[in-house]
Amino acid sequence: MATIYEVSKLVGVSVATVSRVINGSTRVSDKTRQKVLSAMQALDYKPNPIAQSLATNRSDCVGVLVPEVHGPVFGAMLSGIEAELRDAGKFTIFATGHNLEAKEREAIRFLNTRNCDALIMHVEALADASIHRQAHNGPPILIMNRVVSGLEDRCISLDNEHGGYIATNMLLEMGHREIAYISGPLAWGDASDRLAGHRRALEEHGLELDERLVIESNFHEVGGSEAMEELLRRELPFSAVVCANDEMAAGAMDTLRARGTSIPDEVSLVGFDNAPLSRYLYPKLSTVNYPITEMGRMAAHWVLENVYGQSGTAIQHVFKPSLVMRASAGRSPN
């Protein structure tokens, strides 16, 4: 690989001048610039990014910390992030935290050693205090799907309350009155916000939330199945069920089908996330769209703007989910 020295020798200028051409920062006479550029071309010269990093203390790398790489949500998020950063010539390095505090902490340390210029992180286990610490000591960070107080301008999140609201509201407008709810772990902000939206929708329709129709589960398919079984065991009437994510809805659907319950004729079902699986279920699942790819893109934009100084679009910190109507929800049979 050619170095900057060979270029400078070929042209007969100093390396400083070549560097100036590369970076386009200071003025260089047009004639010199042209000569340098063609020499660079002739030698197929590419600046060594490692050396540049060392000299500038920037790495052009953005670290991304997600719970998992695969899966509909994180995969889509990574996809959005990578696309944007790549367009801007930045590198995406990722690490997984598995929603475990120790792992998340270790992953951050790992990414820090790489001198990332910024960190985009989706962490669940890490406490706010740790995030604050990281925000003040390390490189700039952007937090996904979580609002950390005091760092609101560093967060990009979904309006989960609104999502919960529109799901239930839709069912109410279809005539349902007895609506069960299968929730995620209420210790997590997204789960409790979604439930809050559900409650608000009910209240706006003059109904009160019946705690007995709410089951706290774990966002997993099996959890959804079990939650539905528990619900049936309680022998309370309901004509619709809102599930706090699509996976639990899939589990709930399985259980209902095993009982021979017809969806949506006897029970309507609504999910949350609009994960790919929601289209594969039968009947296809009505759900709340989670624009995670766009949110990933937005995170990348934030970094490009705030770390690399590229002017861009305005940053949207809170995204509104929207309803996706499919076959699993219909009018109330009553």
Add this chain to the structure above:
Amino acid sequence: MATIYEVSKLVGVSVATVSRVINGSTRVSDKTRQKVLSAMQALDYKPNPIAQSLATNRSDCVGVLVPEVHGPVFGAMLSGIEAELRDAGKFTIFATGHNLEAKEREAIRFLNTRNCDALIMHVEALADASIHRQAHNGPPILIMNRVVSGLEDRCISLDNEHGGYIATNMLLEMGHREIAYISGPLAWGDASDRLAGHRRALEEHGLELDERLVIESNFHEVGGSEAMEELLRRELPFSAVVCANDEMAAGAMDTLRARGTSIPDEVSLVGFDNAPLSRYLYPKLSTVNYPITEMGRMAAHWVLENVYGQSGTAIQHVFKPSLVMRASAGRSPN
């Protein structure tokens, strides 16, 4: 951040000695080593990886090129790669090629500028010649899901022929004789290999492949739907359908259900990949397992062994798929 100089000053030795301690390569007296180590601890010193890279001409980064980041197959593959590399303290940088030659080429260039120590790539559009060129000029490469002649020891792939074979064989053993086949684009090696396996299974049972029962499609859900429609239009009898991937099987299932055909009572359906969606379909899809996460891990192992000189497990270049029996396939009704 503390530098190696501060450590050396604190201990009263030269930076060379500190470096020796860091790298553990040359002998250092125990006493000195201990002093250096505790000084490093006291200063919370971490070697700057960028500087190390510049000096050693290694980046500790492995580039991964995939068509897409999300999706069941690539997400799972990335997951396996990241887990292994991370354990070894290596960084994973990824880029997407979207199966377009120009994009793949550009992504490789992009990763090359980062001085990756190795490239793991899953490319479809790039011609063998280009891959050979890259293999000889750039950093070591490992090719996923494709066998490039002359570079077999650099490839990790699935025995697609075997996969096609076991799928059809299972149906034959269940008494099916008229088996339709919805294929992926036959220009792609994996698609044609799967079909070849299908053909071999038939032949081993004394049957000949009926070309009219084979439809070439595109590996997508809609394609599967349309292929099934075309198949039905041909009005040939068949009691089972093998689809070359799960997505097409999902589409085919939709079409059959729309016609009121019962699965598996009237028609058995088998997919390929064992993607998550296969479990969400109704009835749950019997399919051929594609151990993509393990293959990703293996790719990482190859890199660790051949590039970083870590001794490890033996490298398995060809993986055997296996059958996953679920509800969508049953005995022939005849």
Add this chain to the structure above:
DNA sequence: GAGTATGATGTAACCGCTTTCACAGCATGG
């Protein structure tokens, strides 16, 4: 025409680490 601002370029230090080479000190063998 002297003084001065301005633009283009060169010089050299520096980023933080690795590694070759030299050398001192000490044990060993004849």
Add this chain to the structure above:
DNA sequence: CCATGCTGTGAAAGCGGTTACATCATACTC
């Protein structure tokens, strides 16, 4: 007792860039 061979360590030259500062023409001002 001297030649020899190890061991442990230091000095210094890179790795390939960036950039503060110096320098030198040149153009402009009065």
